[in-house]
Amino acid sequence: MRLHLTDPQTVIRDLLPALGAENALLTAGTADRRNTMTIGWCQAGRLWGLPTCTVYVRPERYTYQFMEDQAYFTVSVLPADMKNAMALCGTKSGRDMDKIKECGLTVRTGAGEAPFFEEAELVLVCRTLYAQDLEAARVLPAGEADILPSYGAKGGWHRAYTGEIVEAYSARSS
Template sequence: MRSIDPKNIDKNVFSAIGDQWMLITAGTAEQCNTMTASWGGLGVIWGAPAATCYIRPQRYTKEFVDREEYFTLAFFGEESRKALQLCGSKSGRDIDKVKECGFTVRTAECGAPYFEEAELVLVCRKRFAQPMDPDNMPQEIKTKWYPQEDYHTLYIGEIVEVLVKD
């Protein structure tokens, strides 16, 4: 994979995140966990390119993102759809998702894990994390998305490296 400037990302982020999904990964090359996500965004905050992602409290990956300084967001081609479905429906507490999916773990310059099979990887330095406050949400959002009251934590990561498949 080669590094590019974040301004040269040529994906439609609405489609890439909402339709094609992404993997949120954190940990080390030796022990990492990943999960599929379809909520997130890209933009600029505090003078730097940034990504947002959202993780529910019961997700195993949350422990890794909370513990580490860096996490990655990886985007794949349609050929990886089954692997992303598995990563979104099974817990890393119960199975080795990386092995099950046949992914090859690589590390960014900062040591954050990502998968060689990805088409695009955003390496993010965690800059902010905060649980979503239900008191600041409309009731219809709480009713539709949070019947179990398992409100996401919002993460903002400064994009420190962008890797693309050659």
């Protein structure tokens, strides 16, 4: 087992560069029934005095129902050499195939039985505290020209899920 429990603040520092490279997976469900998807939108920091992570999921995505049904979710950052797995998880639906099996990922579980992947370099295990839908009407005038023309082209507006980071794992040396 490569991954070991670590201080969430250590993992949060390394999260932002990973998201820019599109090699993070959001996973929700249980050890037996789950789905994962590639994400590029994620925020980590402190809210309500707690270490938190916010992820965003469109209602059309298969992962959405898992997020709605479960109290926990995970963000797993895969190594750069797993770009093929990231591409598959970002372009195929779990409704149509078992993406986890197809990618050869090994499922582990953390707090709340939240599934994540042994192959990850970094993992956040989060307990959902808050969820809210993003809305076109809430985009402020300063951002309208940048956001509104292209945002809805791929589907509905995302729901934001903010979770308390209850565990963090790292494959890096402490």
